[in-house]
Amino acid sequence: MIATLLFLAVVFSAILCLPVLVIRGRVEKISGGTGEKTGRWENFKANLRPQIKELKFSLKRLRKSPLSIAGITIITFFAIIAVLAPVLAPPADPNRPYNIPRDGFSQTPKPPNENHPFGTTEGQFDIYYGVIWGTRTAFTVGLMVVGASILVGIVLGALSGYFGGIIDEIIMRVTDVFFAVPALILAMAFVTAMGPGLDSVMKALILVWWPVYARLIRGEVLQAKQETYVEAARAMGASNFRIITRHVLPNTIFSVLVMASLDLGAVVLTAAGLSFIGLGAPLGYADWGQMISFSRNWIVGPPGQPFLYWYTVLIPGLFIFFFVLGWSLLGDAVRDILDPKLRRK
């Protein structure tokens, strides 16, 4: 598990600092870095000032639109839960924190009481513990899949968009194939083949999700390629690699970020779907999808009180809903702000 956390941190930082790195001309800095010590530092600070001004402008706009405020607050709320999970719900067995503690084996869910603040599910899994650690699973799955898909998508998308010709034709036909079958169904097939379990779900989702980014980036690269400043760079004698990294990607990276935030929600949804069907996490693993599947036959209470077992259905469901809602709101708001046409209006 520590390995996944480490990998998680690397992927997360890759996504975040990739644009900053590329924009600020870090690459150029290294190549031109001989100047004496102090020169480099002012240079670094001086280079950063306009970018900060630019960022401030976007943040000012972000604060204005109501959708993005809601989005950001929800995401920060979940991030805090994910980080503080060991504190909020101390794991019984430290090196297997994702297993929900069971309090007996009876099949009827018990309502919320003092040592199970959110009650227990069918099979007495503590909902509170499961939901808290479920947040961490959601982040892991979401970031891993989106991160990996972005990396694969950028490479293939940039290649097929920039060079066109046969490469473009092949990569595009492969993405068409993946688009021909919906993500959930293809993932289902992969998981059946590779056997259930969270790792195979993640592998399946990465396999299924990269075409989305390959096609998005290819479109953006095709568009950026026609811009005059790319032809001007060619006129200067810039190499293809330099053009892609310094001109094409910095102008397309932002739409990838928008897609990433929207997709993070979609990935978590699909993963939860798979767990709901029973193909995702093993029994007792802290995963929202699985917790909802426990509540399947308890949605209709006995004749008298229809909502007797409301907690087994409602609580995990709300967690998924708000998690995905947060990312979608943020993605939608950021898209409006970053859209060059609307940006200056």
Place this chain on the structure above:
Amino acid sequence: MELRAYIVRRLLLLIPVLVGVILIIFALLQFFSPVQRAALYVRSPQQFRNLDQIIEKYHLNEPVYVQFFYWISEVLKGNLGWSKSVNMPVSDALLRFLPATLELLIFTVPLTIFIGIKLGITSAIHRDKPVDHVTRGLAIAGYSLPAFWLGLMLLMIFYGFFTGLFPPGRLGLDAEMVVSSASFQNYTYIHTIDGILNLRLDVVLDALRHLVLPVTTLTVINLAFIMRIMRSSMLETLNKDYIMMARAKGLDEKTVINKHARRNALIPAVTVSGYLVASLMAGAVLTETVFNYKGLGWWSVNAAVQLDVPAVLGFVLFIGTVIVITNLIVDLLYAKIDPRIRLG
């Protein structure tokens, strides 16, 4: 003529995609031992006994490309193997469960597209006014709702609280009796249509009652998809000069929006509706499981859970073909609407 060339080129592009889907499925097969793969070639239950005889017959332990050749010839003959979850050949199972999913889609697709476009346009016209924020918020909420959870909640309210108002499953017990009785002529196995054809209003009503919840779930989930595209393409169109010109011609706002703006804004929506069918299929899988609405989705989930590989792969192949064909139809529709493509 440009349009004919466009169609033929789209058809030719179809073939590599289909081959691609088949290759993926074949690649997945390689995860299994020859014994499990033998199940693919079984036509009837008794054949299960002499599996090794089947392994020789289809050279299952020979190099991959040889197996591929035999496997393909079987698939083209329609033999997709045996589904142990429903004890019938995969191809027959496909035919048996298809009508149910079709019935679900007949109601969901038009509903989603119609409401999606309507909402998209209204929220684009009243940009940044309360209407816009509300509709966009609702659509995003719809998009973020997990399909299966929404299904459960709807059941809880309309089936639990209002005790049996809109039940899950496909038909009530008595309607089931009528449908399976001899007098009832099953033309399409789509109960609403058969009911009408057999003039049995009660069957139709009962089928509709069972359809309400799954259709709502699917529609709410996919609404945001169409609405967002419609809204941004409408916003773009409204800034165009010919809209300004239409107003300068003295046309009233309604004509400007409905005649000039809407048609141009529809073009991107049409190209994207290909993906809508794909996401509806994915949604159907979950919805049918929640409402145990015995359609293709329900069957595929059961097969997946019981590791009934031939069934799942047969289902994926079928869905892939269906979506590729719908994409083709959408492309042709796109060419028909936009004269710039049609006349090249």
Place this chain on the structure above:
Amino acid sequence: MAKKSDALVQIRDLVVRFYTYEGIVKALSGINLEIQREETLGVVGETGCGKSVTAFSIIALPPPPGRIERGEVLLNTNGSTIDILKLPRERLQDIRGHKISMILQEPSAALNPLFTIGDQIAEVLIRHRSETFIKMALEELERDIEAAEKSGSSFRAWVYRTYAGIYRSLLKNRRSLKARVASRIPFLRRYRRKLDAVLRKEVVGLLREMRIANPEGVFDLYPHELSGGMQQRAVIAMALACRPKLLIADEPTTSLDVTVQAQILDLIRDLKEEFGSSVLYITHNLGVVAEICDRVAVMYAGQICEVAEVKELFKRPLHPYTRALFEAIPRPGRGFVSIKGTVPNLVNPPPGCRFHPRCPRATKICSQEAPRMVKAGRDHLVACYHYR
């Protein structure tokens, strides 16, 4: 200062502001302008001086996110004077495309790509002159009915009579329910064919007047199938379809080639004579102004600095900015004279006369209070304290 004059259009104290994220752009601050009958008034100025905004505001269509804050646009037609900006939406739409119509700079963008040229022109005719065409259709129907009765086929006569009935109801009320229902029913829908035929004849005649080769063929073409010049001619046909009193032309030839521009300028001049309409011609090219305009207004940063008869203006430019504009015209052997400084940012424009930061003759008063329009000769107004 604006007395009750016989001018066709009087713009009084027009103020337009744009509400953008960077702040409120004061696009137009108090525009006063008059357009006489059968006159071509040129509006000249650099990018961002507000000439297009003025044009669009005349028919109350300021480009978004602009809003008309204050001012009147008085239209004097057959005796009555109405303020267009205060008109209810319904009456405003009756004027647009009928009394005042527009042609834009990019012809390819001004035509809807999904409709044929004929459709888009007929649309204007139906909107504003539907009575004349429905009457024409009725006359033809009457003739068909007699012919049908003479030839004894009573069924066809009956069909034509029902069509005539629908047209009469359309005459009474443009959105008559009967006509709308009829156009839904497959068989009855054919009643429109007669009206379409009449419209087609009219539109083809119009296209021929625009000197378009093969007007019959062009009627059924889509905009992307025409060249730039042809597209602009179609837009002009659309604008002049209802014999408007005023044609607003927003740089119609800037995106065309020189040779095609010459053809379009000739066309506009001849049609102006023939149709007897006034033209508000907006451009930044002084050569075009000299060739086609009778009177010229020079605009700078949302204010009008000088208005004069064209020969007078070219002979004796009084306002320092006008003088600088004429200096900047490239003449061989004299190199290029540029105006120092840059166009001001209109979010917080310079106080007083907005040209004072760049004006060689600016004094203290120029930066305190905006100069008023002063009469400096026969038909020559200038807004400057130090004109000479």
Place this chain on the structure above:
Amino acid sequence: MEVLLETRGLKKYYPILSGVLRRKKGDVRAVDGVDLKVYRGEFFGLVGESGCGKTTFGKTVLRLLDPTSGHIYFGVPEEIKQRIELLEKKEGKRSPELLKLLKEYDFACFSGKRLKQMRKRLQIVYQDPTTSLNPRMLVKNIVGEPLVIHKLARGQELEERVLDLLYKVGLTRDHLRRYPHEFSGGQRQRIAIARALATNPEFVVLDEPTSALDVSVQAQILNLLQELQREFNLTYLYITHDLSVAECVCNRIAVMYLGKIVELANTGQFFRRPMHPYSRALLSAIPIPDPTVKRKKITLTGEVPSPANPPPGCTFNPRCPYADEKCRREAPPLVEVKRGHFVACWHPLK
């Protein structure tokens, strides 16, 4: 006067693909065989209407577009060009010696290292300042990029050279660390010019540098270009459709029509007495900023035919009032009718 640029039979065709297998059905002949000499230090004007191929010619000369056929010589001695022509006639395309010579001197055949080295000597300034600068790059990096690519300066020295370039084009130190969208149109074009001068080139293609700017800003840029030409002994290929500006700024003018040069002359000769019917019509169509002058207008009928299927013979014949049977059959060559005055017409006007 040393010939800096010479093109021999330069052609650039775009294939028209149609039908199912995207078979080539024909060619759009954007540049259809152009022989042109530009002398060092000249302000050479290339004029014509849209679609005549002037921009394509400019970009092909810089190898931003790969020519279909023909040669491009930059500062190549005369006898080498003769040698190549001779070899081509005698031994045809395959002769090894010819290929060696071409590899060595014909810019159209350069590749890899040699092509990159050559790029230092050639630069381009585009029409629309907003799209020719990378919106997400600081001015410092935009102007400095050519120096970084050719490794001419690094770190502090790079910043000094960039600052020096900005001063030359009339910008200051505090413009260094700003994004392009914070500048006016005129200032952005100055940045583009600064970038073009970074590797102090010899030959600069100006692709309608001022047509997107207002008259007053245009004047500033044109003055700047003339000063820079004097200071750095630059040679300009000035592409424009605005003849009134060309008259003031160019010393020689070539008129292009449908991919071919129809007339080439000194500015004075050209504007006093153009000899090709198209040039005369072109000049007469320019509106004169003087209301008192009513000049005789030769308005051409119809519009520029599409370069996909140009008319046979002289491509101007359908619109030419003097066209006769010969014009319809045979395309006229570019002939030196008077000293320095070339016309491609069977009946040049007197």
